[in-house]
Amino acid sequence: MNDHRPAPAEAASASPAVNSSARRSAEKAAEEAAEVxxxxxxxxxxGLIDVHTHFMPERVLNKVWEYFDARGPLTGGLAWPISYRQREAERAAVLRRFGVRAFTAMLYPHKPGMARWLNDWAAGFARRTPDCLxxxxxxxxxxxxxxxxxxxxAGARVFKAHVQVGAYDPADELLRPAWGVLAEARVPVVIHCGSGPAPGKHTGPGPIARVLARHPRLRLIVAHLGMPEYEDFLGLAERYREIRLDTTMAFTDFTEALTPFPRRALPxxxxxxxxxxxxxxxxxIPYPYLHQLQALERLDLGEEWLRAVCHDNAAELFGPA
Structure with a gap:
């Protein structure tokens, strides 16, 4: 006897309530993409060039999401819902729908013996994802x-270093020759070295200042504008021509409620x-992607500044996207 009744999972997926929710979600995603x-x-x-986006092996990223869900110590114990909890291909598609012409695969080890394996994965990801740096x-x-x-x-165009998660001193003697190689090759390094959202033993401007004293031509991109030590990292950028800053999470409502950027430092x-x-x-991120852009716009630093930040500076650094 053939029974064509749908299985429970099939029935649920076909229910009007589920279909309506999926439709609303798709409509909301389309509206955000149009606004971006x-x-x-x-x-x-x-379009945009975003130098701080995360792609990594799925099981590693799932562990990262579990850490955020559990409000681990490095999140400052904050509620941190992941806004784009999707599979790899769909996340890349979302960025493309936003018009992000180039993005990165920020990945990082938290223990020895992990970096080379992550680099092998990232090389494969770059081969199958040509718009990823x-x-x-x-x-x-x-x-x-x-x-x-x-x-x-092998073609790496940008590196990621995470002093907070890795719990290491960036001025460690073991890293000294590697920083020298990166400085000589003029390959930028996006580095999380500020003490937000929770301080680490080696976060803050002091350790990275020691690295720069040895390698003044090292192209560091300080993640999150160095929050919460914004002004200290602005000072390093004013001193070292190759220092850059990325806007990651800065000026958003989420961050301003915790570690506001000092308005006296806007000039x-x-x-x-x-x-x-x-x-x-x-x-x-615990909010829509669009909000990061709106947060930059409401600084009222002018369209020329926004054009440079959102595209032109990265295009000059990495080449046209």
């Missing part, structure tokens, strides 16, 4: 200079307008 595209269209840009990472461990060289030779940020780059932390 209107944002950069008004500025006369061909080939990203690599590093950790203070024997052999770091070798695998940093290998990653650069300094405006003066560094050629070295500030758009970053978002996509997909690991």
């Amino acid at each position: 595209r209107r944002f950069w269209g008004r500025l006369g840009l061909p 080939h990203t690599a990472t590093l950790f203070p461990e024997p052999g770091v200079e070798t695998y940093v060289r290998e990653a650069i030779e 300094r940020l405006a003066a560094l307008g050629d070295r500030v780059l758009l970053g978002s932390d996509f997909p690991n």
